[in-house]
Amino acid sequence: MHVIVCGTAHEVAVRAADLIAARVRRGPVTLGLATGGTPQGTYRELIRRHREDGLSFARTTSFTLDEYVGLAPSHDQSYRATILRDFVDHVDLPLSSLHTPRGDAPDPADEARRYEESLARAGGVDLQILGIGTNGHIGFNEPASSLASPTTVRALTRQTRTDNARFFGHEPVPRLCITQGLGTISKAREILLLAVGGGKARAVRNMVEGPVSARCPASVLQFHARTTVLLDPGAAAELEYLEDYREAARLLHERG
Numbered sequence: 001m002h003v004i005v006c007g008t009a010h011e012v013a014v015r016a017a018d019l020i021a022a023r024v025r026r027g028p029v030t031l032g033l034a035t036g037g038t039p040q041g042t043y044r045e046l047i048r049r050h051r052e053d054g055l056s057f058a059r060t061t062s063f064t065l066d067e068y069v070g071l072a073p074s075h076d077q078s079y080r081a082t083i084l085r086d087f088v089d090h091v092d093l094p095l096s097s098l099h100t101p102r103g104d105a106p107d108p109a110d111e112a113r114r115y116e117e118s119l120a121r122a123g124g125v126d127l128q129i130l131g132i133g134t135n136g137h138i139g140f141n142e143p144a145s146s147l148a149s150p151t152t153v154r155a156l157t158r159q160t161r162t163d164n165a166r167f168f169g170h171e172p173v174p175r176l177c178i179t180q181g182l183g184t185i186s187k188a189r190e191i192l193l194l195a196v197g198g199g200k201a202r203a204v205r206n207m208v209e210g211p212v213s214a215r216c217p218a219s220v221l222q223f224h225a226r227t228t229v230l231l232d233p234g235a236a237a238e239l240e241y242l243e244d245y246r247e248a249a250r251l252l253h254e255r256g
């Protein structure tokens, strides 16, 4: 993993936007889009570049990571509504190129299979954006998820439902989801994982320095050849080899 520790959460967003924009400018690309609080700053920065610098997503295809079972796309907390609100509605990414699992599909297991197949048919994800849960999940792959699974129906842990209650007000957080599996995510050609704040510090340490284990699902990324991890100082705070990562990033940066 290429670990980069930024000075602030804003810098994480700008560095992430730099990497995504460079890939988008190179030509047609399939982006894997994450929802949640962490990438919001990155999406704001990409929207700004679209408006002010003409960054175009017209040749971008996108697949989201996951969706709550039981929520229609029109529900304001569905991840389809969230990614539209946070990003897609503000840029020129064609709606026909935005793929999300349907949370209100009559047979969620069947929908999970259909989603996996449509992702494969599109040629897979070129650049996957990820956040990380406080329990080390990526997508909604909670601890003890198979490290090789395809898109599948999963139960959310109490920890995740507590973490996400802030988005739901008085409504209960759904208990089931459809999520790209760890096997699906691992097939992305490049991965960009963002984490900010001390609440993520333990999960980040387990992902980067812990054993590869379903106890911390994100640790499967240790097997991925092209993963960049962008952290703010809070999220990096528990890394044992923090100074080594800073020095490596400095040396690699100097080499261009």
Ligand code: PGA
Binding pocket: 035, 036, 037, 038, 039, 130, 131, 132, 133, 134, 137, 138, 139
């Ligand atoms: P957050 O969630 O960005 O809202 O902290 C990250 C995640 O659960 O993957």
